[in-house]
Amino acid sequence: MAKNSRPVKWFVAFAVILLYFLPFYQKYFSNRQADWHDLEVTALTPGKAQGSDPPYFRENFVNQAQPGMKCHVSSLAAVGEARLICTWYAGSREAAADVAIYKAFYDDNTGAWTEPQVLLDRPQCLAELRRWVGKLGNAVVINDHEGGLWLFYATLLGGWSTASLNYKVSPDRGQTWSDSRKLILSPFFNLSANVKNNGVLLSRGAYLLPVYQEFLYKFGQVLLLRPNQLGLSYQIRRMAGTSRTLQPVLISENERRLLAFFRNAAAGGKNYILRAESQDAGQTWSGLTRTTLPNPNSSFDMIRLPGGAILGAINHAFQDRSDLTLVVSRDGGQNWRILKVLEKSPGKEYSYPVLLRSRGRYHLTYTYERQRIKHVVFNDAWLRQNSQ
């Protein structure tokens, strides 16, 4: 080394220290609101139970069956007063190139669904992302604190293990949508990330979205999202272990405590829904424990009831998805009991339920024999009637 390069070295070394000081300063001094440590769960209790209302139960379909069309993976979100949006995907088969994401709106006053419309298909997605897309996959809609409605959806290069996540946002309750943007959630060719269940709102405009990865190992992850002027800031963390867990469902216990329930993707045998806890708003998670609920490697959903109990919609079987059952737990998901069997037809499929509470009523949508999305509405009085 030449002697006269020494001052240059010191200068460059000083520049390095300055450059690394910037993220240090941002983390510990200037950007405290970006810190996960300070976030809390908002909207803990889903409102009071409607005590005086008579039991209410109603079933209908979001869409009608069409020859050669399979539909799957619905998602629900409230869009303003007495209105819901439902999204799902449909095509010639699951993960086919012709799969598109559909939307329909429900009017709670009339009890009717609008005609399904294509929200996003492959050519539109390709044009928006300016990336090659093999297929479209699961989609989830979620409201933020500011009235924005977000759509997170998976695009696939090949099989499900090549899924990556993208998002669109609607400023007008699902009528129009922004162009798609891709999320970078893995350093290895962005493999992989998929979504199924709804998220949990946190303070300071942030929210958590449960996602999962399927490349090599299957495990749940949680995505901390924060809308900003440029779109979305985000970070991803792994949840409990890598024990073949998929499609986590998040339930808030208090401002910092969260429960997560996982689809059990272990092969063969009698498998049960798995459970983990977080004491720090989803930043770190406990190990997995087994619940008493059977799981035939199938998705489910859960929701907090006004009294603190947890309501679940699951396939209550070890082998197949031929039944759909409502279950309830009053001890944080340790013990469960059956509330109502909604579907039971051997050889048929009733799967991927989604639960939402809106204006004192519960809305449940699920895949009905892969032909249609079924919509079931009930209230607290109906739940009480069935829990006796």
Add this chain to the structure above:
Amino acid sequence: MIVKQYIQNLFPFLLVTLILYAIAFKFIKQKKIIHEIIILYLAAFLTFVPLTGLSVGDYILSLNPNYSIGSVALVLVLLWPKITDQPLLSPKHLLIFCSWNVVFSLILFSSSLGLIPYDMYAQGYHFSLWFVFVALATLVSIWLWYPLSFIFLAYIAAFNLKLLPSPNFFDYITDGFLFLLSIGVLAALGWQARTTGLQSSQVEAEAQESPVPLQE
């Protein structure tokens, strides 16, 4: 936003240029400036102009939406001698750089793909001990006055400027493509060293056997 989009396209442009150079000068024996202008023009055309809805650059970015600063640097290092006939990094430094890429990537990918229980990728969003580790590696390379130090410096400079789509610092250091390309370069360097070693030992053996000195 616009700067980000241009930076994103830098990698596909360099890669397409590298491939065109490699192909063209397999057939063209005497390099002329006009050849190089045509190659650069063609590379820009293929990278940016959509022919079937998407450009070649878009297809490259479809496979991996976030090419790291390391990837840009390595492709530039491979391309540079083809344009200037001068290496940007010596074989020794190229070996160190590719080894760093492979080792760092193996740890990061093992973690993010769930092969090990530690969640390293989550530590890349904000300042963590891993930042200190990379900073120290940068300082060591500066102290040794390695040209690699400028690549290391570019990681953090680009991260602070948010030049890539990913918000994670580790995505500025490595990616899947860099991992595979680094393995390829290491294999090529190993093969080269083996061939050179064989040739030199052959020359030595011939010199020992020869009754007449090879050189006077």
